[in-house]
Amino acid sequence: MPQFKKAAVIGVGLIGGSFAAALKENKLAGQVAGISRRRSTVDAALKKGLIDIGSDSLSAVTGADLLVFAVPPGAIKALAPKIASLTGKDCLVTDVCSTKVEAGETLSRYFNRYVGSHPLAGSEKKGPESAYPGLFRDSVCVITGSGGRDRAIIAKLWRDIGSRVIFMSPAAHDRAIAYVSHLPHTVAFSLAGSLPAAFMKLAAGGFKDTTRIAASDSCLWADIIMSNRKNISRAMTVFENKFRTLRSAIAKGDAPALERILSRASLKRRLLERE
């Protein structure tokens, strides 16, 4: 028998749609409902078989014993009170937001059983068209919030769909993720923005790799960045100092300093492949 009677996934884009499909594929819920404010998104998710039932109305959450918020941080604030009034406060709730302090504060206010999730998976693609049940296989999922039975249930859910689980506090998560995800996005957006149009025809693999995540949904990313501003600002300052040191070595023609900077960075990057 599945662990949940009915799972309701709010937002069936790349992450929500893939999570819904993974719940279905692994038979973790008796029924998987997908909700989106756009009818076309609901229809695409249904057509792709990501969800059992779909709706553009929040009322479809009624009867759910698992709620998954897979919408941008800003949308969680608007939706949480409405959804809590439909499900009651005792439904098990998680979200997949890329920042955990703000989402955690909001969702804990409206629900008694909230556990935060942040699957470190995804890409620059978006929408149910790009979603698939295997998205989280062999990826890391950070689980935030205090321990207890609910945290163990949510952790098991992620493990069941193929993720490796790491536990962190929401504040520690947001500090770390500012460096590993949000900072690279600010760098990639700035780099893409720096390219003179006349040189676009020469952009090859290196430029494309380095700016790939700048093709991400800019509205979603504006929202994510706003929700973790302080940590991101700090990480951007660290990067800016590194960049300025490198620029100064280049401007001065200081070859030994240049080689030292590049070889340390290159070593660090190569170590990442072993993680």
Add this chain to the structure above:
Amino acid sequence: MPQFKKAAVIGVGLIGGSFAAALKENKLAGQVAGISRRRSTVDAALKKGLIDIGSDSLSAVTGADLLVFAVPPGAIKALAPKIASLTGKDCLVTDVCSTKVEAGETLSRYFNRYVGSHPLAGSEKKGPESAYPGLFRDSVCVITGSGGRDRAIIAKLWRDIGSRVIFMSPAAHDRAIAYVSHLPHTVAFSLAGSLPAAFMKLAAGGFKDTTRIAASDSCLWADIIMSNRKNISRAMTVFENKFRTLRSAIAKGDAPALERILSRASLKRRLLERE
């Protein structure tokens, strides 16, 4: 009958080894000789079948009617006079350096028939182990230098191995390539260098994509950057201004400015996929 009697490729790493192998595969030279100062590199290139004959001695260039310099910019300066004394000044010469002004000045001094090449292919990998004859297929190759018969011969060579050829002056090439290749490398090296070691286990696809080219050979890249310092410094300043504008919008919590910056950059990046 092949176009060249004997091609000598100096440096049989990723680019030189792949070019040598492409000459062989397309029967563009009667014999392809590969030269490296490291015997182990020569042996690896021979073992992989990238070259017909190999040597760690420069004397193996004797008799060549096509010379290809596939070594870092700094090494060209040291090798050009020695090789010219072995082949004479009238051998057709090209190079695959990522900067063209400096390499062109050096090689034009020692050879009468020089045409610059810069294949926009390659990766963070290095060595003959990663080389293969198809590396240049469907990639762009920039050809620099004045027109005439030799330029047409070199352009045909790149087309024969699958490249699309673009002609530019060495100065225009170095200005453009500072933005599309050298700047992304400085950004990627700085970003890799900014990551606190404690957060490495959380680095997923986004961080890895954005820093992939920071795994490149740091000695080669120090050399490349030194050979195009002025253009790179200018491009770094443009990037730094973009980054600072973004950081300021984030620090101020200016959501409309943030969305404007991200959406422009995202649009530009998505346009690149059509190039």
